[in-house]
Amino acid sequence: MKIMRVAVMALLAPFSIVVFADEGGVSGWAEERAITIADSAEDSLVVPAGQLDDSAVRKTLSKIIPGQTPDLVEESAYKGLFEVVYGSDIFYLSADGRYLFQGDMVDLTTQDNLTEARRTQGRNKLMQTVALDTKIRFIPENGKPTHVVDVFTDVDCFYCQKLHHEMDDYLREGIEIRYLAFPRAGVGSHSYEKIVSVWCADDQLDEMTLAKNKQQPKKRDCDNPVQEHMALARKIGVSGTPALVFEDGSLLPGYVPAVQLKKMLDEKSAK
Numbered sequence: 001m002k003i004m005r006v007a008v009m010a011l012l013a014p015f016s017i018v019v020f021a022d023e024g025g026v027s028g029w030a031e032e033r034a035i036t037i038a039d040s041a042e043d044s045l046v047v048p049a050g051q052l053d054d055s056a057v058r059k060t061l062s063k064i065i066p067g068q069t070p071d072l073v074e075e076s077a078y079k080g081l082f083e084v085v086y087g088s089d090i091f092y093l094s095a096d097g098r099y100l101f102q103g104d105m106v107d108l109t110t111q112d113n114l115t116e117a118r119r120t121q122g123r124n125k126l127m128q129t130v131a132l133d134t135k136i137r138f139i140p141e142n143g144k145p146t147h148v149v150d151v152f153t154d155v156d157c158f159y160c161q162k163l164h165h166e167m168d169d170y171l172r173e174g175i176e177i178r179y180l181a182f183p184r185a186g187v188g189s190h191s192y193e194k195i196v197s198v199w200c201a202d203d204q205l206d207e208m209t210l211a212k213n214k215q216q217p218k219k220r221d222c223d224n225p226v227q228e229h230m231a232l233a234r235k236i237g238v239s240g241t242p243a244l245v246f247e248d249g250s251l252l253p254g255y256v257p258a259v260q261l262k263k264m265l266d267e268k269s270a271k
Helices: 010-015 026-030 055-064 114-127 158-165 167-172 190-199 204-212 226-236 258-270
Strands: 072-075 081-086 089-094 136-138 147-153 175-181 243-245 251-253
Touching: 055 072, 055 081, 055 089, 081 114, 089 114, 114 226, 136 167, 136 204, 147 158, 147 258, 158 167, 158 204, 167 175, 167 258, 175 190, 175 226, 175 258, 190 204, 190 226
Parallel strands: 147 175
Antiparallel strands: 072 081, 081 089, 136 175, 147 243, 243 251
């Protein structure tokens, strides 16, 4: 969803909160945000169990993020604090809708990062919206991969090229690589035109290999998913390439050698 960059200062004066929402909704907060919280020693975040009402939270949300409905608003593990979820973007609001907290909530008893667990669920949900036939798939020869990894890629990115040059290693380890497009230079750039040409080719696999070998693919244009992939990448928090997304929604930025990646995936599957 495309929206104008909005500064919602005037609306939030009663709440002592200032938030800058970036293009694409809440996902831009990581780049530009400012939150000011008024000191109030007499206020307590802890509300007796069973007395929580999310109406104040939803009222605040309607002002700071107008026109967008959160995927989830529910009481967090910390009593009196509500967890608010928009896709893979998560933050917390006090029950009275006054205090906003951005950051990870960690259970120090179990060492579990509760925020990242929820973020992973959000990514997984968003990734499920991508049609399989919009991806470029490199599949192990036996057609039965042990693991599947989605990779946001840029044909001109050095580590994307390195990963692709080792494609046989990933396939030998039983890992299917599914490419999604994320030309970092943006729409209209030379990298963008090249990756569109790859997606529009009759033989996408060969054309991807050609482009990753620093050769110029024949210029083509067609209905393609490149901009949709780019929008999705921003929503789930991709900022560079390659970016690996596992089947559970976990995001791993950067190149990982095939043997190491296989070990990571095996360990994750065993949990």
